[in-house]
Amino acid sequence: MKAAKSPATVEKTAAQPAKKPAPKTPRKRAPVPPPKPYHHGNLRDSLLDAADAVLLTHGASGITLREVAKAAGVSHAAPYHHFASLDDLLATVAERGFQRLIAALEPTTRLTNSRERLLQISEVYVNCARAHPSQFRLMFGPLLSRKREFPALQIAAERSFGMVVAAATALDPRRGTELALLGWSLCHGLSHLLIDGALEGMSMPLPPTALLARQLTERALDGGG
Amino acid sequence: MKAAKSPATVEKTAAQPAKKPAPKTPRKRAPVPPPKPYHHGNLRDSLLDAADAVLLTHGASGITLREVAKAAGVSHAAPYHHFASLDDLLATVAERGFQRLIAALEPTTRLTNSRERLLQISEVYVNCARAHPSQFRLMFGPLLSRKREFPALQIAAERSFGMVVAAATALDPRRGTELALLGWSLCHGLSHLLIDGALEGMSMPLPPTALLARQLTERALDGGG
DNA sequence: CGCTAAATCTTTCTCCCGTAAAGATTGTTC
DNA sequence: GAACAATCTTTACGGGAGAAAGATTTAGCG
Known part of the structure; x- marks a missing residue:
């Protein structure tokens, strides 16, 4: 009946067989x-x-x-x-995605150069999206619109954005939030375009993902026009 | 079996096309x-x-x-x-979304100031996404990854991006494609964050949509850090 | 230890979805 | 007008979400 086992995901304590020949061993x-x-x-x-x-x-x-x-x-x-529902499960998956993003961003907080910090955040963000595209879509999909129903998801999402705001504020204390929104939008849009394949077959040679993210963020910081 | 059914079908839909001027009423x-x-x-x-x-x-x-x-x-x-399938229908809906975006972008091609042209493209793009969020999600959803199956969708998508490239190349002939990708990513990410409600309840006052798009694009053009 | 209650898991059921197949109806063409 | 092709409907099948109820295990308590 319960012979099927998950291939490689479970490593927790498996339920013991139905019969217990040995006495109760704690x-x-x-x-x-x-x-x-x-x-x-x-x-x-x-x-x-x-x-x-x-x-x-x-x-x-x-x-x-x-x-x-x-x-x-x-x-x-x-x-x-x-x-409670499939959406509830998916929202939890999305929450874990944000937590993984936060963990991936954590090393950048130790950088003292604010500009380099923002550039590395950009790389991490886009790399994270490309490494887990399905989770990324889930994290920012329609579930996020209903984040009121999933407080844990909302908290994780706000924490990740907070790390971007902190880095941007360190670089520009006066208009840090706006700069954070600029950088976030840029990386978010680039991630979406990349994982949705919108940039494929467009007769446009692209550098590797991380380098592209860094280049575009650099240009946004330095001025592009 | 009921062979002849009375036409009790509802007509609550807004049907405006009438190719037959004289339909004989049975x-x-x-x-x-x-x-x-x-x-x-x-x-x-x-x-x-x-x-x-x-x-x-x-x-x-x-x-x-x-x-x-x-x-x-x-x-x-x-x-x-x-x-052929539901996806085929949705791909056509997405294609029409791109065509509407192209139509909305068309007036900006008459602008001679390249910088102002890019700024207005940004406004139009984000406004379009906010006005039709569901279509926007469809246009850039998983269907776009399969654009090989839907040539019309691919053509419309490439045409819309081509308008951005044209404007960016007019402003910076040497690195126009990169600038276009920067502007597109920025507006695309901002649109997504807006329609997904990612920016709501974040203790952050936001200007109106079009102004926000213009401000961020201006900052990207002028340099943000 | 035995009993009861609660939590966990399974089975079964209903409803809705996409879509394939076959029948019915209409417009077209010879 | 009759055959044909296109269009639309009916019916049916597999599959998914979720509710309901039964079965099983575990915890709690004497």
Whole structure:
């Protein structure tokens, strides 16, 4: 019945077989008792990992609650005990995407040169989008419009934008927010155009992604016209 | 089996095309018979108009072949005689979106001041996205990645980008393409952030849309840091 | 240890979707 | 007017979202 196992995503404690020949042995796996071991191990994280895997294989449009559940090795109705709806699951996936973006941006905060900091933020942003295009689409898709329904998503999104604002304000204390919006819009639009393939086949040679992001941001900082 | 069904189909849709001036009415029950051709004039354009209407009411995610067909007053299978699939219909809707963008950009080609021309292009672009957010999402959604399957969509998209390149090249003949990509990315990202509501509730006062687009483009042209 | 209640997971069901296939209807052409 | 092609409808099938109810495990408590 439950022979199917997720290929390479789950590494948590698997549910023990139905029969327990040995007496009750307290599992010592962590110094603190995990507050979440239940039937499946914890299915919630497994579902999120499975959703990431499905995004990689099937793309953002082909993601399905049933497919995610199957990838996690549970029935198609099991996710409803951990997420209110498919959108709720996807919003959590998007939130994790923002958290990964924040983690990728974190090293730039140690740079003292504000200009170089902004340039590297641009590179990281566009690289992140290209590395995980489906998640990127999810992060900024229609779910973000409903961020009031998903407070965790909203908080993560605002935190990531806050890092851009901080860098821009360091470079231009007077009009930092505007500069942040300029840089963010530029990188966001470039990311979208890149991952949507809008720039392919346009008889236009393009430098590598990171270099392109840096070049355009440099030109925006120095003035392009 | 009910072979002859009374024409109880609703006509709530805004159908303006009437290629047949004298449609013979098989039966007259209303004092004012709407000139609806028995075999539905040309359904193709009606479906495209209906799709636009559905986009307005239900949003980009809630668009459905059945809903479009219902809005056009035909059965849910009728569209298959004019479009190969739902994606084919949506690609045509996206193509019309690009054509509308091209039409909106057309007046800017008469400007002789290249800088002002680029600034107005920015305004038009972002205004267009805000005025038709669902169509905008469709135009640059996953369908654009498959533009090889929809040559008309690809041509319209390239034409619109060509207008930006032309304006940027007029301002900077040496690095016009790069400048066009900078301006396009900036406006594209700003449009996305605006219509996705990413900038709402961020404790950040924003000027009106068109002014914001102009300000950011000006700063990119003049240098921001 | 046994019992009860709550949480988790599965099965089943309904409704809606895209779309293929076949039947019905209309316009066209000889 | 009859055959034909185009158009539209009906019916059907597979699949997905989600609700409802049953089954199973775990926790809580005596």
